[in-house]
Amino acid sequence: MGSWWRSEEMEYVSLIVSEDAAHACVRELGQLGCIQFSDLNPELTPFQRRYVAYIKRCDEIERKIRYVHAEVKKLGVPVQSAGEIDSFVQRASGGDPTSGSHLLETLESKLEKYEGQLLDLNRFSSKLTEEYNNKVEFHHVLVKCRTYFLGEVQQLEQRTNNIDTTRDSGGSSATMVLPLLQQDHDNGSTFPADRELTFANIAGVIPSSDRVRFERMLFRATRGNCYVRFADIEEPLVNTATGTEVSKSVFLILYKSTAIEAKIRRICDAFSAHRFDMPNLDRPRDIESQQQANHRELEDAKRVLDKNTESRVRLCVELAQSVEEWLWTVRREKAVYHTLNLFKSDVGNFLRGQGWILKDSMIKARAALDHAQSSLNLPTTSVIERVADFWPTPPTHFRTNKFTDAYQEFVNTYGIPRYREINPALFTAATFPFLFGVMYGDIGHGSILALAGFIMIMTEKYGDSREAGEMVKGLYSARYMLLMMGTMGLYCGLIYNDFFSIGLNLFGSSWDYEDREQGAQAVNAGAYGDENHVYPFGVDPAWHIADNELLFFNSMKMKTSIILGIIQMTFGVCLRGINSIYFHQYLDFFCEFLPMIIFCVGFFGYMVILIFVKWSIDWDHRMGLGSCSYDDQGRLGYCQLSEDNETCFDYNGSVCDKNTEVVDMCPLDYGGTGDGCQPPNLITTLINIALVPGFVDEPMYENQDGVQTALLLIAFMCVPWLLLSKPLYLRHTHKAVAVTDAKVDAVQSTNPLLEEMGGSGHSSDNGNHVAGGHGGHDDHGHGGEFNFGEVAIHQAIETIEFVLGMVSNTASYLRLWALSLAHSELATVFWEKAMLSMIETNNPVMVYFGYAVFAAVTIAVLLMMDVLECFLHALRLHWVEFQNKFFKADGYRFVPFDFHTVIERAVLE
Numbered sequence: 001m002g003s004w005w006r007s008e009e010m011e012y013v014s015l016i017v018s019e020d021a022a023h024a025c026v027r028e029l030g031q032l033g034c035i036q037f038s039d040l041n042p043e044l045t046p047f048q049r050r051y052v053a054y055i056k057r058c059d060e061i062e063r064k065i066r067y068v069h070a071e072v073k074k075l076g077v078p079v080q081s082a083g084e085i086d087s088f089v090q091r092a093s094g095g096d097p098t099s100g101s102h103l104l105e106t107l108e109s110k111l112e113k114y115e116g117q118l119l120d121l122n123r124f125s126s127k128l129t130e131e132y133n134n135k136v137e138f139h140h141v142l143v144k145c146r147t148y149f150l151g152e153v154q155q156l157e158q159r160t161n162n163i164d165t166t167r168d169s170g171g172s173s174a175t176m177v178l179p180l181l182q183q184d185h186d187n188g189s190t191f192p193a194d195r196e197l198t199f200a201n202i203a204g205v206i207p208s209s210d211r212v213r214f215e216r217m218l219f220r221a222t223r224g225n226c227y228v229r230f231a232d233i234e235e236p237l238v239n240t241a242t243g244t245e246v247s248k249s250v251f252l253i254l255y256k257s258t259a260i261e262a263k264i265r266r267i268c269d270a271f272s273a274h275r276f277d278m279p280n281l282d283r284p285r286d287i288e289s290q291q292q293a294n295h296r297e298l299e300d301a302k303r304v305l306d307k308n309t310e311s312r313v314r315l316c317v318e319l320a321q322s323v324e325e326w327l328w329t330v331r332r333e334k335a336v337y338h339t340l341n342l343f344k345s346d347v348g349n350f351l352r353g354q355g356w357i358l359k360d361s362m363i364k365a366r367a368a369l370d371h372a373q374s375s376l377n378l379p380t381t382s383v384i385e386r387v388a389d390f391w392p393t394p395p396t397h398f399r400t401n402k403f404t405d406a407y408q409e410f411v412n413t414y415g416i417p418r419y420r421e422i423n424p425a426l427f428t429a430a431t432f433p434f435l436f437g438v439m440y441g442d443i444g445h446g447s448i449l450a451l452a453g454f455i456m457i458m459t460e461k462y463g464d465s466r467e468a469g470e471m472v473k474g475l476y477s478a479r480y481m482l483l484m485m486g487t488m489g490l491y492c493g494l495i496y497n498d499f500f501s502i503g504l505n506l507f508g509s510s511w512d513y514e515d516r517e518q519g520a521q522a523v524n525a526g527a528y529g530d531e532n533h534v535y536p537f538g539v540d541p542a543w544h545i546a547d548n549e550l551l552f553f554n555s556m557k558m559k560t561s562i563i564l565g566i567i568q569m570t571f572g573v574c575l576r577g578i579n580s581i582y583f584h585q586y587l588d589f590f591c592e593f594l595p596m597i598i599f600c601v602g603f604f605g606y607m608v609i610l611i612f613v614k615w616s617i618d619w620d621h622r623m624g625l626g627s628c629s630y631d632d633q634g635r636l637g638y639c640q641l642s643e644d645n646e647t648c649f650d651y652n653g654s655v656c657d658k659n660t661e662v663v664d665m666c667p668l669d670y671g672g673t674g675d676g677c678q679p680p681n682l683i684t685t686l687i688n689i690a691l692v693p694g695f696v697d698e699p700m701y702e703n704q705d706g707v708q709t710a711l712l713l714i715a716f717m718c719v720p721w722l723l724l725s726k727p728l729y730l731r732h733t734h735k736a737v738a739v740t741d742a743k744v745d746a747v748q749s750t751n752p753l754l755e756e757m758g759g760s761g762h763s764s765d766n767g768n769h770v771a772g773g774h775g776g777h778d779d780h781g782h783g784g785e786f787n788f789g790e791v792a793i794h795q796a797i798e799t800i801e802f803v804l805g806m807v808s809n810t811a812s813y814l815r816l817w818a819l820s821l822a823h824s825e826l827a828t829v830f831w832e833k834a835m836l837s838m839i840e841t842n843n844p845v846m847v848y849f850g851y852a853v854f855a856a857v858t859i860a861v862l863l864m865m866d867v868l869e870c871f872l873h874a875l876r877l878h879w880v881e882f883q884n885k886f887f888k889a890d891g892y893r894f895v896p897f898d899f900h901t902v903i904e905r906a907v908l909e
Contacts, residue, residue, distance in 0.1 A: 003399045006420050006582075009359040010394040010894070017382040019349050021373045023100040025382055026336050026897075028368035031089055033898030034361035036395060038354045040344040049341035057104050058334035064111040065327050069908050071118050072316045072323060075309075079908065081466075082325040089899045100333055107326060114319060121312045128308055130240045132301040135294055137205040137237065137248070138276050142291040144231040144250040145203055145278060199227070199254040202264055204275040208232060208247040214271050218253065221263045227254040324908060331906040332899055339897050354387065356395055356894065362386075394419040397894035402460075404429060406478045414879045415889025420582070422575050424883050431568060431882070432874055433481065437488025438564065439819035439870040442827060443499040445862055450486025453479055485871075495538045496553075496820075500858075501827035503544030510535055511542035522546065528620055553824070557817040559611050559682075565813025565881065566604045569806065572885030573597050579886060591726035595718035596802055603715045604810060606708075607686055613700050619679045626666035626677025628656040670699040723799040727792045734786040801884075809881040815873050823866055830857050 013035070017025045029035055046052065072079060082088055206214055215228055229252045236245035251273070253264055268275050279286040343351040357365060362384070369382040396417050400408050404425065410432070411417070411425040440446065456479035462468060463476025475482075497503045510533045511522040522542055526533025543552050577593035580586070624636050630649040631638040639648035641658050650656045650665035663675040670676030672695075680698035688695065689708050696705045834857065838850025883889070 004426050007396040010356045011359050012387045012391040013357050014387050015353045015384045021378050022351050024372040025369050026339050028372040030897050030899045033896050035355050035357040036896045037342045039342045051337040051340050054337040058330050061330045064115050068319050069323050072320045075316050077316045077320045080321045085903050125308045126240050128305045135298045140233050141203045141250050141276050146287050202253045203278045204273045205248050206273040208249045222260050328903045335902045395894035396891040403480045406481045416891040416893050418888045418891040433484035433488040436485045436874045437492040438816045440489040441492030441496045443493035446486050446489025446493050453483030497539040501831045503541035505541045507536045509542045557820050561813050561816035563608050566608050568882050570600050572882050573600050576886035595722040599715050599718040602711045622677050625651050626662045672697050672699045674698040727795050731788050
């Protein structure tokens with residue numbers, strides 16, 4: 001785990017390559033994925049770069065690939081995978097002598113040919129589909145007119161004939177029944193006399209969604225002097241323009257005027273209705289013969305369209321085998337040219353680039369450059385060397401695996417570690433699952449969570465597959481974390497002896513009950529402190545049925561939370577000191593780390609010591625020493641105060657009664673009101689350290705008041721030490737440097753030779769050069785203009801944040817107790833209300849439904865919501881309470897030029 005303790009060592013290198021071998025060299029480095037290039041042309045826009053033309057060609061090729069993929073996808077042809085990314089990268093190594101421009105030309109010509117074929121086939125398919133749809137629509141029009149509309153037309157003509165007959169006989173019914181038709185007749189019809197009793201017609205097809213508007217427009221435009229009928233087409237038709245299916249209806253319009261005909265045609269054109277020339281509806285034979293002819297043409301069009309579709313499918317099947325590989329290839333070449341755009345033109349036909357490289361990858365990089373040039377039969381002219389000038393701030397990189405990657409991302413989400421800073425993820429991998437288990441401690445729930453993590457580990461290939469969604473991949477990336485969280489939940493559940501809120505008597509309880517009635521007194525099976533009657537592991541199950549169960553578990557879990565929190569925070573402060581020594585920041589070590597660790601251990605570490613001291617004392621014995629229960633022979637418990645017996649003896653043999661104070665009977669003489677014979681309230685004791693210094697109400701050891709007073713004074717002295725020492729030292733150092741600079745300037749002003757040399761006799765080297773992977777951060781020394789007020793304010797904020805943060809962070813760790821209590825109480829409520837109450841009914845049906853309710857609420861609340869809740873609280877404890885003690889989090893990630901990363905992002909969808 002050495003590479004996970006601190007980030008990998010980096011070196012800032014300069015790469016010089018000939019332009020002929022630049023593409024091959026960069027492609028080899030992209031295969032290694034070990035160098036992050038810097039932009040040496042920041043003043044240039046993307047369109048002013050050297051290789052912008054090649055990038056445009058790559059964009060155009062990628063557009064064609066996506067067009068091809070869209071056609072393949074439209075026809076439902078599955079795209080063949082290009083295989084594993086690692087295999088593709090190895091195949092595309094510098095061993096292939098094909099230059100980048102030649103590769104692009106080959107792809108361009110190939111894709112241009114395929115794109116042209118697809119465009120021609122698609123145009124022909126659109127034309128054929130349009131013709132086929134027209135024939136299908138005409139077929140439906142003929143069928144509807146022959147079977148559906150013909151009877152209504154004949155009835156309409158018969159009615160019209162009757163109206164005209166009545167009109168000729170001088171009747172007035174025609175005017176009453178059809179006034180507009182009568183008006184047309186009076187004005188003179190343009191139809192011949194032998195066709196006055198027949199209607200002209202216009203038939204066609206219109207989208208069903210436009211049917212109502214179409215009918216309303218016809219009625220208004222013709223003033224009701226037309227007869228319109230509709231019939232729906234059962235199957236939807238394909239719209240050639242959009243490629244979607246549209247429901248359409250056949251319409252038939254009957255009229256008797258050429259003026260009306262012109263209006264109807266214009267309305268049909270406005271609604272994009274397809275009109276068809278229909279024979280006279282009075283001649284069914286003509287309609288039938290035209291229907292048969294159209295049916296033959298329809299079958300021919302169908303065969304041609306199927307042939308076209310077959311050709312398109314055959315071509316797409318061929319293209320589907322290579323489309324993803326083409327996309328990977330063009331993305332790789334595009335990344336190469338993007339990287340070359342970061343290079344700067346050097347002397348002659350050479351390019352120069354700079355960037356960060358992993359220190360242990362220098363040999364591999366040199367070998368890759370040699371291999372690239374030898375594959376092109378070029379002399380070895382490329383050089384990669386360490387830059388000797390000042391370096392910028394190096395990036396941060398950690399080598400991770402399947403187990404450590406989730407924890408590293410866990411830390412990176414908060415902030416990237418500073419270069420060579422201690423990595424919090426190393427400790428998070430152990431402490432995060434454990435603190436989660438403290439809050440989620442339950443044997444049953446932890447086992448289920450661990451089982452889920454184990455199943456995900458066994459099926460991890462699915463998480464890495466392309467079919468898995470983003471959320472599924474995220475869950476699978478944390479599979480080992482889930483396993484550890486479940487395991488720690490199981491472990492803490494064994495400590496709490498909690499199995500779905502039920503205590504398990506695994507090793508035999510050390511408590512016996514005289515009867516099984518409510519309120520019965522438990523009796524310890526052995527003497528106090530007898531190691532043979534101590535529950536071997538975890539909590540004795542008797543506590544789960546005791547009346548004071550909640551009081552006992554609250555006390556235990558609260559103190560445990562405080563102990564864990566103070567230990568973790570103290571460890572974080574220690575890591576701060578280790579960082580200071582590693583970066584040679586000795587000023588921070590003496591002026592920040594030392595007062596911090598003394599304050600932390602002297603005040604809060606003492607709190608942990610008091611907890612363990614209280615746990616280690618036999619309070620039965622202590623309280624016996626201060627009790628009035630001795631007889632005249634000094635035997636404890638042989639004398640009890642009562643109305644008949646008003647006096648007994650204390651431990652010293654003195655006579656005592658019920659009014660005798662404990663401080664007078666206790667032989668320990670520790671001071672306070674209890675003299676050391678009464679168990680103290682630790683919260684009161686800790687508060688009184690600051691509020692009532694020098695006084696301990698219930699001491700646990702001799703001279704406790706003096707020890708606490710000394711620790712309080714030491715803690716108070718650490719505050720001004722932390723607040724003032726560093727700013728004052730920096731101010732003193734700055735004044736000394738200012739005096740030295742003034743003397744040097746005075747000498748230079750009297751020495752013309754030094755003036756000509758530009759004052760080279762004195763220089764202050766305060767760059768960001770981090771030789772050998774080490775470097776100073778937060779140097780408040782000589783670089784730049786010194787501002788004492790700014791430094792003092794910064795240090796005051798640091799002091800206040802640490803001192804108050806230690807108090808608030810310690811209280812924040814009580815969430816371990818609170819979440820554990822909430823989890824156990826929820827489990828108890830679900831068990832008692834959903835299961836136990838149903839079991840007591842002795843009804844199998846009720847037990848069945850009770851179990852269903854119990855399982856549902858357990859899964860929804862305790863296995864989903866509570867897992868997320870405990871996860872977030874453990875996350876906060878690491879980000880805020882632990883990491884802020886030492887973690888700067890102001891680094892930036894090492895992002896090397898790596899083909900594997902580039903191709904991972906190349907998705908066809």
